[in-house]
Amino acid sequence: MKKYKSILLLLLLFAKVEAQEVVGISPWGPNDEIGTLNMMTEASKLQILSRIASGKSYDLSVEYFVGMPSFHALGDPPYQYWLTHTPNGTIVDNPNGMGEAMNRKVSYTGDAISMYTHMGTHIDALNHFGLNGKIWNGYSPEEHLGDKGWKKTGAETIPIIIARGVLIDIRSAKGERLLPNYRITAEDIKEALKKQHLALQPGDVVLIRTGQAQYYQQASEYLDNYPGISLDAVKWLVEDQQIMLLGADNLSLEAFPPERADNWVPVHTYLLAEKGMMFIEQMNLEPLAEDRVFEFAFIASSLKLRGASGAPMRPIALPVNKLK
Structure with a gap:
């Protein structure tokens, strides 16, 4: 009996260790400020650009207008x-x-x-959320945050992004509007990919369609109990599929209320602080879904706002030829 108690205690200790959230230290070196965007190379960019099939393009951004959806409930200024x-x-x-x-x-x-820098289609920089007093790569506010913004991982460091893009159309795969506050699971993503006859590759930019962009012009409906991605789904994408960047068409990527009692934005901190992965919010993925364009060359650039925790972005998608 004593032996089994020891084994149980050991398992509980391992479980506790796995549940801990700590800031990640970059495998790309002590001066890294862009995290997983280091996965881009000239070769990887050229590879996807060489597959562009036509001159057709898709604008994946939303409009900015007075009354647009915003984080004013948290005290941030509206547009x-x-x-x-x-x-x-x-x-x-x-x-x-x-x-x-x-x-x-x-x-x-x-x-x-x-405007608030996290309005409309925008990318979250790695300094947006941290854990236990530090942000990605161990940078601390005591050393790296001045009165004019962060000296590390600010929006001005974000490079032009060129990569293979994949739309995962959860809304169509489900066949109906997602339930309020629905959390998209890893199984949901696998099912959608199977229906789309598509597989992910390391270094992909993955865009999750919930269908929420359909309501963007009506802020109250767009903000109301919107669905989002779950922590287990994000971990599958990052750890098992080794994607480079994530995006979605809802306000804040993840759903609320939070799925962890000890963290009010566990998906944000997992991606930004633990894994060094930025992500794009409030995208317009409806045109891609309507034309069933699931694979494309993804090209995007954000405003170079020095020290900022995020910046507006205008991503585009260019359909590509299927590999034989």
Whole structure:
């Protein structure tokens, strides 16, 4: 009996170790700031670009507009837009000193925006979430966070992304709208891939369609109990399939309430802090799904916002020829 108790205690200790969440140290070196995006090479980019089948392209981003979905519930500012110059206002104010005749001839419109960096289609940088006081690769705020942003892993470090992209259409595979707060499992992803006759490859950019982008123009519906990916599904993609980047069409990738009692964003911290994998949120995957384009060349670039924890991004997909 004593022997079995020892074995049980040992198993419990192992289980406790497995459940611990700790910041990952990069296999790409002590100065790494881009994590799994290091998987891209000139050869891998050329390989997928050489398979482009036509000039057809798909815009995977959403529009920015006043009233768009946002994280204002957490205290972050909503999207704001205002005009700084209008044709008639220029005539009245004469800001350029050119006079009424010139300003009536040459109309002038100018505008400005104010927004949270995690609005619309955007990528989360590796400094967005950390664990136990540190972010990816062990960087600490005491050493690397200044009043003007992070000195490490800021959005300005994110390279242009060119890779094989794969759409995993969970919404179509299920055949109906996903239930509120539904957590997409690894089995859901495997089932969808089987229906799409597609296999993942190391270094892929994987985009998860929940169908939530259909409601993007109505913020209240888009934000309402949206479905998302589960921790076990993400672990299967990262650890078993060795993908490079993840994206989805919902507000925050994962579903809420959180599936762990000790972490309110376990998918975020697993990807960003533990594995060094960035991800893209609030994508528009409807055009790809409508045309059943499941494999493509994925090309994306984000704004180089120095020190920022995220940045707007406009990804595109270019369909590719199937390999023989």
